[in-house]
Amino acid sequence: MLEQLEQLYQQALAEIEQITDAESLRAWEIGYLGKKGSITQMLRSTGQLPPEQRASFGKRANQIKLDLTAAYEAREKLVREQALARDLEEGQVDVTLPGRARPTGGLHPSTQILRQLYAIWAEMGFQVYRSRDVEDDDTNFTLLNIPPHHPARDMWDTFYTTTPGVILRTHTSPGQIHAMRDLGGNGTQPIRVILPGMCYRYEQVTARSEMQFHQLEGLAIGRSIRMSDLKGTITAFAHRMYGAHAAVRFRASYFPFTEPSMEVDVECFLCGGKGCRVCKYAGWLEIAGAGMVHPEVLRNGGYDPTVWSGFAFGMGPERMAMLKYRISDIRYFWQNDLRFLEQF
Amino acid sequence: MKVPISWLKEFVDIDIPVERLAERLTLAGLEVSGITYIGVPQGQADGVRWPNSDHLVWDREKILLCRIREVKPHPNADRLVIAMVDYGGAELEACVTGAPNLFPYKGLGPLDEPLWAVWAAEGAEVWDGHSDEPKRMILKEKSLRGIPNRSMVCSEKELGISDEHEGNLLLREQPLNQVTGQPAVPGTPLQDVLGDIILEVELTPNLARAYSIYGVAREVAALLGKPVRPPAYDYLAEGAPIDGAAAIEIRAPELNPRFTLALLRDVEIKPSPEWMQRRLKLVGQRPINNIVDVTNYVTFEIGQPLHAFDYDKLVARAGGRPPTIITRLPEPGETLTTLDEKTRQLEPHNILVCDTAGVLSLGGIIGGAETEISAETKNVLLEAANWNFINIRRTMQSQKVFTDAGTRFSRGVHPSQAILGLQRGIELMRQTAGGQIARGILDAYPQPSPTVRVELPIGEVRRLLGMDLDVETVADILRRLLFDVAVRSDTLDVTVPDFRTDIGTGVVGQADLIEDIARIYGYDRIPDTMISDQIPPQWTNVDLVREERARDVLVALGLRENISHRFTTPEREAQLIPPGADNPYAGGYVEIANPLSADKTALRHSLLISLLENARANARFTARQQVFEIGSVYFQRRPGALPDEPRRLGILMTGPRRVADWASGLAADNVDFFDLKGVVEGLLDGLHIAEASFSRAAHPSFHPGRSALLTVGGVDIGAFGEIHPQVAQTFELTAAPLLAAEFDLDALLAAMPDRHETQPLLNTPPVYQDIALVVSQETPAAAVQAAIIKAGGKLLRSVRLFDVYQGGSVPEGHKSLAYNLVYQAEDRTLTDAEVAKVHQKIVKACERELGAKLRG
Numbered sequence A: 001m002l003e004q005l006e007q008l009y010q011q012a013l014a015e016i017e018q019i020t021d022a023e024s025l026r027a028w029e030i031g032y033l034g035k036k037g038s039i040t041q042m043l044r045s046t047g048q049l050p051p052e053q054r055a056s057f058g059k060r061a062n063q064i065k066l067d068l069t070a071a072y073e074a075r076e077k078l079v080r081e082q083a084l085a086r087d088l089e090e091g092q093v094d095v096t097l098p099g100r101a102r103p104t105g106g107l108h109p110s111t112q113i114l115r116q117l118y119a120i121w122a123e124m125g126f127q128v129y130r131s132r133d134v135e136d137d138d139t140n141f142t143l144l145n146i147p148p149h150h151p152a153r154d155m156w157d158t159f160y161t162t163t164p165g166v167i168l169r170t171h172t173s174p175g176q177i178h179a180m181r182d183l184g185g186n187g188t189q190p191i192r193v194i195l196p197g198m199c200y201r202y203e204q205v206t207a208r209s210e211m212q213f214h215q216l217e218g219l220a221i222g223r224s225i226r227m228s229d230l231k232g233t234i235t236a237f238a239h240r241m242y243g244a245h246a247a248v249r250f251r252a253s254y255f256p257f258t259e260p261s262m263e264v265d266v267e268c269f270l271c272g273g274k275g276c277r278v279c280k281y282a283g284w285l286e287i288a289g290a291g292m293v294h295p296e297v298l299r300n301g302g303y304d305p306t307v308w309s310g311f312a313f314g315m316g317p318e319r320m321a322m323l324k325y326r327i328s329d330i331r332y333f334w335q336n337d338l339r340f341l342e343q344f
Numbered sequence B: 001m002k003v004p005i006s007w008l009k010e011f012v013d014i015d016i017p018v019e020r021l022a023e024r025l026t027l028a029g030l031e032v033s034g035i036t037y038i039g040v041p042q043g044q045a046d047g048v049r050w051p052n053s054d055h056l057v058w059d060r061e062k063i064l065l066c067r068i069r070e071v072k073p074h075p076n077a078d079r080l081v082i083a084m085v086d087y088g089g090a091e092l093e094a095c096v097t098g099a100p101n102l103f104p105y106k107g108l109g110p111l112d113e114p115l116w117a118v119w120a121a122e123g124a125e126v127w128d129g130h131s132d133e134p135k136r137m138i139l140k141e142k143s144l145r146g147i148p149n150r151s152m153v154c155s156e157k158e159l160g161i162s163d164e165h166e167g168n169l170l171l172r173e174q175p176l177n178q179v180t181g182q183p184a185v186p187g188t189p190l191q192d193v194l195g196d197i198i199l200e201v202e203l204t205p206n207l208a209r210a211y212s213i214y215g216v217a218r219e220v221a222a223l224l225g226k227p228v229r230p231p232a233y234d235y236l237a238e239g240a241p242i243d244g245a246a247a248i249e250i251r252a253p254e255l256n257p258r259f260t261l262a263l264l265r266d267v268e269i270k271p272s273p274e275w276m277q278r279r280l281k282l283v284g285q286r287p288i289n290n291i292v293d294v295t296n297y298v299t300f301e302i303g304q305p306l307h308a309f310d311y312d313k314l315v316a317r318a319g320g321r322p323p324t325i326i327t328r329l330p331e332p333g334e335t336l337t338t339l340d341e342k343t344r345q346l347e348p349h350n351i352l353v354c355d356t357a358g359v360l361s362l363g364g365i366i367g368g369a370e371t372e373i374s375a376e377t378k379n380v381l382l383e384a385a386n387w388n389f390i391n392i393r394r395t396m397q398s399q400k401v402f403t404d405a406g407t408r409f410s411r412g413v414h415p416s417q418a419i420l421g422l423q424r425g426i427e428l429m430r431q432t433a434g435g436q437i438a439r440g441i442l443d444a445y446p447q448p449s450p451t452v453r454v455e456l457p458i459g460e461v462r463r464l465l466g467m468d469l470d471v472e473t474v475a476d477i478l479r480r481l482l483f484d485v486a487v488r489s490d491t492l493d494v495t496v497p498d499f500r501t502d503i504g505t506g507v508v509g510q511a512d513l514i515e516d517i518a519r520i521y522g523y524d525r526i527p528d529t530m531i532s533d534q535i536p537p538q539w540t541n542v543d544l545v546r547e548e549r550a551r552d553v554l555v556a557l558g559l560r561e562n563i564s565h566r567f568t569t570p571e572r573e574a575q576l577i578p579p580g581a582d583n584p585y586a587g588g589y590v591e592i593a594n595p596l597s598a599d600k601t602a603l604r605h606s607l608l609i610s611l612l613e614n615a616r617a618n619a620r621f622t623a624r625q626q627v628f629e630i631g632s633v634y635f636q637r638r639p640g641a642l643p644d645e646p647r648r649l650g651i652l653m654t655g656p657r658r659v660a661d662w663a664s665g666l667a668a669d670n671v672d673f674f675d676l677k678g679v680v681e682g683l684l685d686g687l688h689i690a691e692a693s694f695s696r697a698a699h700p701s702f703h704p705g706r707s708a709l710l711t712v713g714g715v716d717i718g719a720f721g722e723i724h725p726q727v728a729q730t731f732e733l734t735a736a737p738l739l740a741a742e743f744d745l746d747a748l749l750a751a752m753p754d755r756h757e758t759q760p761l762l763n764t765p766p767v768y769q770d771i772a773l774v775v776s777q778e779t780p781a782a783a784v785q786a787a788i789i790k791a792g793g794k795l796l797r798s799v800r801l802f803d804v805y806q807g808g809s810v811p812e813g814h815k816s817l818a819y820n821l822v823y824q825a826e827d828r829t830l831t832d833a834e835v836a837k838v839h840q841k842i843v844k845a846c847e848r849e850l851g852a853k854l855r856g
Ligand SMILES: [Zn+2]
Pocket: A268, A269, A270, A271, A272, A273, A274, A275, A276, A277, A278, A279, A280, A281, A283, A284
C-alpha cells in the first residue's frame, strides 16, 4: 500500500511537470487531490491498514498530500503567468476596426447657440424673458416708434394674418414693450433681460435668407444706463463669445426704437481680420444691432425718459451658428435633415 | 445710392484716400457697401480693408485723350476707316478702325471740328472688345488689310466704362481736366478726364437728408471738418412774367404742403451736355433730353424731385386759357395713365396733380403720359412741390410704383427744398435748352413748417453717452452739421436747419441731437464701461429651465432635436387623419394674409405634421430616425383676438432599434410601441414625474390598438404610439412601424415637482425571488404590478417584469407574466420565513384580486 502511495506520488509529480494549461491542471487536481481523488482515497483508506502501519502511512500520505498541494500551487502560478504572457503577446485585435456604434441624441445647433448666449448673458445678470410669436401691429411696430406707413417699416417685410392688426412678429423687439410693462412696475424698477424667440419675415427662402429665424434681443433699463455701458457690455459679451482678444467695432446705424443706434462688428475670426470670402474681405463680421432705448419707447414702456435710460441689442443665433460652423445654407436649419443634425 | 467722387468734390474738398473716406462714412452710419473704380488705381489707406478690385487701370502714358482730325477711307476695305489721331504728339497717328460712328466723317478731309475721343498707344492694356468674357489684352502692332496699325481709338467696353462696343467713345464737347479744372487738351491722361471712383452708399430710412450728392457732401464736410459749397440757386429771369400764365390751387395742404411753378419759354429740345450726361450715367440714369435730364439731375444733386410739363399741352387742355394746376384727392372712379404706360385706378388717398381738364400726374411719384416733354415742346412749366412722406409711401405701395422721385419724397423732404430745386432746375434748363425764364415764381405754401428748436443741457449728453464732453466740443460738432447753436452756460440752444426733417422736439429732439454728436465725435472714442446701475431683482425662469431639462432628458434618451417651419396649410394637416375620420385639426387656424407660397398659408396646429414631413424627407437617406421637437402650435380661439400659442413636445421614432455596425450584423429589429413607451417613461423619470398613467388612446392619427393616452395627475398630456397605417401610407413611411407622440408640454412641465427625494442606500442583504403569474389576456400588466406592490408592502424593494409568455403550458386566453422581486429590510437581514410570508401574501392577493394562478 505504501508502495502504491509512493508510486502514485511519483506519477502525480511527473504528470504535473507536463501540464501547461489551466484546464489540465484542474483535471489533475481533481484526479489526485479532489474529494474522490486517488491520494484523497488513499488517505481515507488508512483505517483499513493494520494498526501498527497506520501511523507511519498516515504521516507519509499527509506529507505527500501537502507536497502535491504545494506542487499544484506552484504549477498553477506558473500556468497563470504563462497564460498571461501568451495573452499579452498574442491576444491582439485590429485596433483600426470601427467601434460598435452607439446611438446618440443631440440638440439642434440653434438651441446650442441659444444656450451659449443664455449662459453668457446670465453671467452678466440678464435673465430670459419670452413673449408671443403672433403679435399685434401696435406692439411690433407702433409702440416701438414705427408708426403706420412710416418709411422705417420698409426695414421689415411683414407676414400679416387675416385678422386685421395681427401679424407674425418681425423681430423680438415687441418683447421689450412686454418686458417693460410686465417687469417695470410702472416705470419704477430696473430691468435686465434677454428675449429669445422665433421671428418671421416675408422673404423668399434662399441659401442666404429665411422666412423664419431666431433672434435674441437684450434690454437693460436703469436710472444711469449710458452708451458707454452698452459698448462695454457688448464688448464683454464678444470677448466671451469670440475670444478674449476679439476686436469689436461700433458703427452708427439706424433702428427706430433706439437712439443712438449702432451695428456691432467683431474682427473676422475666420481670417483674423486679414480679409476672406466670408467677411467679404472687410475683416469684420456683423454680430449685433444695438442702441440706447428711444425716449418714445421708454415712455411706451411706462418709464420717464428724463430719469430712466436703457440700452437694447439684438443678435441672430442662426447667423452666429453659420459663422461658427461654416454653414453655407441657412435652409439647413429648418429642413431637419439628419445628415445635418448629426454633425452637431 | 451711387456717389461719384468727382461730383462730390464739387461741394466739398476731400484730402484723404477714398477708401479712408468710405470707412469714415461707414462708421458714421452711411454704410459704403462697395467702391467702383473707373480707370484710376485702387488706393491704400492704413488699417482699411477692401476687396481687391480687378478693374482696368488706364496707363497714364498710354491711354490718353485725343482728337480725330480726319477720317480717311481704307484703301483695301470698305468696312474699315483710318482715323488720323492727334494724341498730343508731334505727328498724327493713323489708327485703323471699323467703328460705325466714324463712317459719317469718312472722306470729308480734315475736320473743322475734330472729334474728341480716347486713344490707346502700343503696349497699352485694354479690355478685349470682341470677347464675350471679360478678357484683357495688350495692344501690339499688326497689319489690318495691308495697313500697319499699332494703336487704337477705344470703345467704352475696351476702357471698362460700359458694355458698349458698337462704336468708339466720342465726346461731343471738349472735356475738363478734373485735376486742373481747365479744358483738357489732347494727350491728357484719360485718368484725369474720365477717371472716377463711385461709392455705393446704403442709406437707412432716417438719412433722407443724405439722399443726394449734395446731401452726402454735407455729411462728408461735417466728418472732415471742412466747409460745404452749396450749388448755385440764382437764375436769370428776363421773360414775360409768369403771373397770369398759370395758377396753383392746393386743396389738401396736409398732403401737399407746398407747390411751386416756373416757366421757361422758347426752349430747344436736344441732348443735354456731355458733363451732365456723364454724371447721370455715373449714378445709373439714362440721359433722355436736356429738359428731362435736368429734372433728374437736380433730383440726384440736391434731392428735390422736379417735374416738367409741356406748357402748351396744358394750355390746350384749358381751352386756350392759362392753366390752373390743382392738387387734390381723386374723384370716385378717376383713372390716370402714367409714364410707364399703366392705366391706374386711383385710390382715395392718392394725392394728384390735376388741371381743370383732369388728372396730370400721381403727385410726387410719377407723371402722366399726356403732358410729358416731347421733341416738339417749346415752353416748359416746371413743378417743384412737397408731399407728405407717409402718404407718398402708402401710395407707392398700394399702386406698386417705385420711382426715384417717390423714394425721396417717401423718406421726407422739407418744403423749403422745393423753391431751391425750382430755381436750380429752371436755370439749368435755361443754360442747356436756351429760352427765357418768366419773371417771378408761383409759390403756394399754405402751411409753412415751423423752425424746430431744441434746448440741449450738456448734462443730458453726458448722462446718455457716459463721457464728459465739454460744451464747446458739442457746439462745434453741431455747427459742423449746420445746426445753429447758441451756448447759454451749460445749455445749448439749437436751431435745426430745415433739411433736417429727422430732428424732433423736446426729449426726442435731444436724443436725436445726441446721436449726431456721438456719430460725428466717433463711437470708437466713447469709452467702454460696465453697468454701474442698481442690479434689478433677480429671478429664475422656471418655465425655461424645465423646458431645457426636457430637452436634455430626450437627448440622453438618444433623440435628436428638430426645429421646423411653423407654416403649413389645413390641407397638409388633414393628411394626419385617415380617410373618413373626423378631423380634430380643422378650423381655428391663424391664416397668413400674404403667404409666400400655397403650401404655407397658416400656422400649424400640430407638431406631428412637422415630424412626419421631416421623416418623409429623411427616409430617402436613413431608415433609423429618432427625433423630437419642442415648439409652439397656434390656435385662433376667438375671432379678432391674438391666438393661443401652447407649447408642444413631439417625438418620432422609426426604423432599426440599433445602429448597424460590423460587429453586430445588420440591425433588423425595428422599434415598436414599447420602444416609444420606454422613451416616454424615461422622460417622465428624467422629469421626476411620478403620477403618470397610460390608457388606450382614441386619437384618429394613431393605430387604435397600439397607441396610448398619457395622463399625469389626472391631466391628459397627449397620445403616443404607432401612427395609423393609412396615415403612414399617406406619408410613404410604411417600411417599418412609425411611432410618434404629441404632448402638451405646458401641462407636462407643470407636473414637474420643484424637488424630489432620493432613496437611502441599504447595506442589508437583498433577497431575490422570481414569480410567474398566469392571468387572463385582458388583465392589464399595470394592474398585476399594482397588486404585487400593494401586497408586497415595505419589504418589497423592487418589481421588474422580465417576461411575457403565451402558448405552451399557458391556457388559451391567458398570459404569463414573470417578475423579478427584490425583498430587503432597512434595518436587518430578512429571514427565509419573513420572505416566504410576504411572497405568499403577494400570490394570494393576485389570486384574489385578479384571478391569477401561480405558473407551475
Ligand atoms: Zn474674414
